[in-house]
Amino acid sequence: MDLTSESTTAAVVDSFAGAADPRLREILQELVPHLHDFVRNVKLTLPEWEAAIRFLTEVGQKCDENRQEFILLSDVLGISMLVETINGQESGTESTVLGPFHVVDSPERENGDTIDLIGGQPPCVVTGRVLGTDGTPLPGATVDVWQCSADGFYDVQQPDVQPPGNGRGLFRTDAEGAFAFRTVLPSHYPIPTDGPVGRMLQATGRHPYRPAHIHFIAAAPGFRTLTTHIFVAGSPHLDSDAVFAVKKSLIADFAEVDDAERARRHGVGNPFRAASVDLVLEAERVG
Amino acid sequence: MDLTSESTTAAVVDSFAGAADPRLREILQELVPHLHDFVRNVKLTLPEWEAAIRFLTEVGQKCDENRQEFILLSDVLGISMLVETINGQESGTESTVLGPFHVVDSPERENGDTIDLIGGQPPCVVTGRVLGTDGTPLPGATVDVWQCSADGFYDVQQPDVQPPGNGRGLFRTDAEGAFAFRTVLPSHYPIPTDGPVGRMLQATGRHPYRPAHIHFIAAAPGFRTLTTHIFVAGSPHLDSDAVFAVKKSLIADFAEVDDAERARRHGVGNPFRAASVDLVLEAERVG
Numbered sequence: 001m002d003l004t005s006e007s008t009t010a011a012v013v014d015s016f017a018g019a020a021d022p023r024l025r026e027i028l029q030e031l032v033p034h035l036h037d038f039v040r041n042v043k044l045t046l047p048e049w050e051a052a053i054r055f056l057t058e059v060g061q062k063c064d065e066n067r068q069e070f071i072l073l074s075d076v077l078g079i080s081m082l083v084e085t086i087n088g089q090e091s092g093t094e095s096t097v098l099g100p101f102h103v104v105d106s107p108e109r110e111n112g113d114t115i116d117l118i119g120g121q122p123p124c125v126v127t128g129r130v131l132g133t134d135g136t137p138l139p140g141a142t143v144d145v146w147q148c149s150a151d152g153f154y155d156v157q158q159p160d161v162q163p164p165g166n167g168r169g170l171f172r173t174d175a176e177g178a179f180a181f182r183t184v185l186p187s188h189y190p191i192p193t194d195g196p197v198g199r200m201l202q203a204t205g206r207h208p209y210r211p212a213h214i215h216f217i218a219a220a221p222g223f224r225t226l227t228t229h230i231f232v233a234g235s236p237h238l239d240s241d242a243v244f245a246v247k248k249s250l251i252a253d254f255a256e257v258d259d260a261e262r263a264r265r266h267g268v269g270n271p272f273r274a275a276s277v278d279l280v281l282e283a284e285r286v287g
Numbered sequence: 288m289d290l291t292s293e294s295t296t297a298a299v300v301d302s303f304a305g306a307a308d309p310r311l312r313e314i315l316q317e318l319v320p321h322l323h324d325f326v327r328n329v330k331l332t333l334p335e336w337e338a339a340i341r342f343l344t345e346v347g348q349k350c351d352e353n354r355q356e357f358i359l360l361s362d363v364l365g366i367s368m369l370v371e372t373i374n375g376q377e378s379g380t381e382s383t384v385l386g387p388f389h390v391v392d393s394p395e396r397e398n399g400d401t402i403d404l405i406g407g408q409p410p411c412v413v414t415g416r417v418l419g420t421d422g423t424p425l426p427g428a429t430v431d432v433w434q435c436s437a438d439g440f441y442d443v444q445q446p447d448v449q450p451p452g453n454g455r456g457l458f459r460t461d462a463e464g465a466f467a468f469r470t471v472l473p474s475h476y477p478i479p480t481d482g483p484v485g486r487m488l489q490a491t492g493r494h495p496y497r498p499a500h501i502h503f504i505a506a507a508p509g510f511r512t513l514t515t516h517i518f519v520a521g522s523p524h525l526d527s528d529a530v531f532a533v534k535k536s537l538i539a540d541f542a543e544v545d546d547a548e549r550a551r552r553h554g555v556g557n558p559f560r561a562a563s564v565d566l567v568l569e570a571e572r573v574g
Contacts, residue, residue, distance in 0.1 A: 035364065060345075
């Protein structure tokens with residue numbers, strides 16, 4: 001009856017044989033040997049196991065309604081990006097990580113509205129369309145947008161500085177499948193470093209920075225929902241994103257525009273930055 | 288620069304190359320490929336990833352000063368037992384898991400004292416010695432003991448029923464290396480099922496029970512500290528411990544004794560249960 005280092009793994013795998021949900025069974029029966037192999041290969045010591053328990057506990061306890069430290073951990077270990085890559089569209093716009101800041105609902109806004117409620121600089125106009133892979137515009141698609149301020153913080157990180165919903169908007173494409181909003185050019189920023197994940201980055205000599213980007217979730221009936229970013233061309237850290245989320249196809253030019261008439265039309269100061277973003281959705285797979 | 292499913296893993300491993308502590312680097316660089324392989328092999332979906340994030344967050348948030356849900360998770364996945372097995376003594380008494388209930392310091396007690404402050408039935412006398420592997424008694428060794436009540440609960444689980452320190456004691460071996468204490472025969476019991484780990488067991492059709500046992504940590508200068516249990520022979524669930532911790536050599540006879548004179552000498556009612564436990568420690572490895 002004694003369990004050895006090897007037979008423990010088989011016993012634990014076997015213990016999940018009775019799971020009613022076959023997918024849950026499959027996941028756990030695959031997880032256990034990978035975790036056990038890791039423990040055996042590194043010959044994890046008891047103090048190291050205790051440190052791991054403490055670390056994971058702190059990650060969980062750092063989470064609240066505005067902070068998701070486990071997503072952050074998944075992000076810096078490249079797991080979020082891997083899951084996105086595995087599940088991404090085969091055609092259309094590439095996806096990337098959700099990130100830990102999609103923690104509040106974006107307020108519904110009209111096309112042309114600004115999501116920058118605090119007058120950040122430089123102003124920026126983002127226009128785009130939601131399309132099917134054959135180029136058909138998709139009217140009535142939702143475009144959920146969130147981004148950090150010019151100082152590199154999301155609203156939920158600065159409740160004393162930013163009003164709720166700053167940098168966020170839920171838009172709907174018009175009859176031509178188009179959307180448009182005003183904002184501030186987002187900054188590159190460090191992921192939150194005041195928690196256990198930040199300590200891990202510091203202990204391992206990794207920088208915490210992400211290149212500047214705007215988050216998008218585009219959804220339309222009959223199409224796969226797309227979670228992605230648009231990155232700002234030329235931003236620092238495009239080559240060493242702390243969460244491994246950059247894809248070349250997702251980098252867009254946020255060109256400086258010096259055109260008083262166009263600025264007036266968009267309701268922004270002159271000069272301003274402008275980006276054009278088409279989000280291409282794959283039809284839902286049937287069955 | 289685009290990361291594929293495979294190259295993401297290499298990029299994350301490489302990101303830890305600069306860790307100052309070579310052991311931390313080794314652990315993380317081994318952990319990442321195992322986690323990524325798991326994710327790739329099961330083709331983890333986004334809703335499943337989200338469910339995992341929620342689950343781990345709840346595990347962390349269930350922890351408090353009296354509850355360690357991450358140790359419980361480690362226990363039911365067999366990881367705690369695996370770490371114990373890898374790091375166990377090569378000779379001497381076998382070790383087993385620490386478990387999640389070593390969360391408060393055991394009160395110092397004198398040999399012969401009772402750790403049962405609430406008069407549970409049946410009474411039990413535990414006597415034993417701490418020895419080196421050559422049989423030399425080790426005077427002045429500490430023996431930290433903790434166990435559940437006759438109803439199957441630890442003191443910290445029942446603050447309204449059990450006084451703090453019930454079922455716990457820190458003893459010191461006498462000149463002959465001996466220790467002795469009175470207690471109640473521990474019951475088999477379910478691990479706490481009111482948290483996410485309990486839900487996981489239920490979802491996978493696993494029972495939450497552990498066979499009856501007393502926890503021990505024995506320590507003496509110059510010897511390796513031993514963390515183990517003594518299991519009660521004949522207890523239910525010896526063959527299916529929810530945390531995979533049973534070793535045959537750790538099962539002891541808790542025989543019924545009907546001897547009024549011996550009961551009087553020990554200060555317990557007659558009849559009572561008696562177990563004899565020798566804890567054999569390996570000398571510390573040098574270097």
